[in-house]
Amino acid sequence: MRFDVITLFPELFAPLLTSGITRRAFESGLVDVRLTNPRDFAQGTYKRVDDRPFGGGPGMVMMAEPLSQCLKKINTARNDSVPVVLFSPIGNPLNHAMVTRWADSEGAILVCGRYEGIDQRFIDEHVTEQISLGDFVLSGGEIPAMALLDAVARLQPGVLNTADSYLQDSFNPTLDGLLDCPHYTRPENWEGQGVPDLLLSGHHAHIERWRREQRLAITARLRPELITQARQAGRLSLSDEAFLVRTDSPIAGL
Ligand code: 9D3
Helix, strand or coil, X not given: CEEEEECCCHHHHHHHHHCCCCHHHHHCXXXXXXXXXXXXXXXXXXXXXXXXXXXXXXXXXXXXXXHHHHHHHHHHHCCCCXXXXXXXXXXXXXXXXXXXXXXXXXXXXXXXXXXXXXXXXXHHHHCCEEEECCCCCCCECHHHHHHHHHHHHCCCCCCCCCCCHHXXXXXXXXXXXXXXXXXXXXCCCECCECCCHHHHCCCHHHHHHHHHHHHXXXXXXXXXXXXXXXXXXXXXXXXXXXXHHCCCCCCCCC
16 A cells, blocks of 8 residues: 655654564555655745735645645556545544554555645645544644554554454454553562562463453443443453453552
C-alpha cells in the first residue's frame, strides 16, 4: 500500500520511518510512505503557503493552491484513486476499527494541516474524510498522521516479532475488546516489590485464567462501558460472568 503525506514539515517523519519494530514495513515499501511539501509548489519570492483569514481573526490559514498542486503531482505519480484524508480537530476520533480498514487498503493521501486550518474550498473540493486524534489541541496534523501510519504498519503481516500478538490487542473487536493485563519481567524482586506468585508457578492454564480475570477486573473498573459492549457482543463466557459478580477480586497494580 502507498500513503502520500502532504506536510510542511516532512523532516518530522524521519524517526517514524527509520526506528523501531515498524521500520522494516516502511523501509521494505510494504507501507510505502511518500512525503510532499506544499512549500515546493508555492509561488513568488516568499513561497507563501499561508495567508490571513478573510473576515479577520487570529492566526493564519493554509492556502488552497499549494495543496491542490501537491495533489495534482501525487495523482499523476499514482495510477490509482485513493481517499484524501485531512487530519483536523473536527474529524472523527481515530480508533481500532478505522486502523484495520486502512491496514487492509491500497493507502491514501494524508493531508496535515498547520496554523488555524485550511482554506475550506480545498476541503470541499478534495477531502473525502477528516480524522482527529482526540479532543485536545496539537500544532498540526503530523503527529496524528504518524499515529495512523504506525498503527497501520504494525498490523502488516510479519511486522510484529510474535507472529500474531496483535490478535491479543485490546480493542481488537475480533477478540474480546477488553483492556490488557499487567506485565512483569526480571528481576523477580524490584525495590521490595515481588511478582504475582501465579506467574512464577509454570501452570500455564492457571496463568491464562489469572490474566483473563485481571483483564476483566481492570476493564470493569477503568472502562465499564467496554464490559457492556463485550457482553452485548457475546464475548464474555459464563466463567467470565461468574468472575465479574465476585466483587472482592484484587487487581494487580491498582
Ligand atoms: C479553536 C480553534 N482551534 C481548534 C481547536 C484552532 C486550531 C488549533 C490547532 C486548528 C488546528 C490546530 C492544529 N491541529 C491539527 O491540525 C490537528 C489535531 C488536533 O489539534 N487535535 C487532535 N487531532 C488533530 S488532527 C489535526
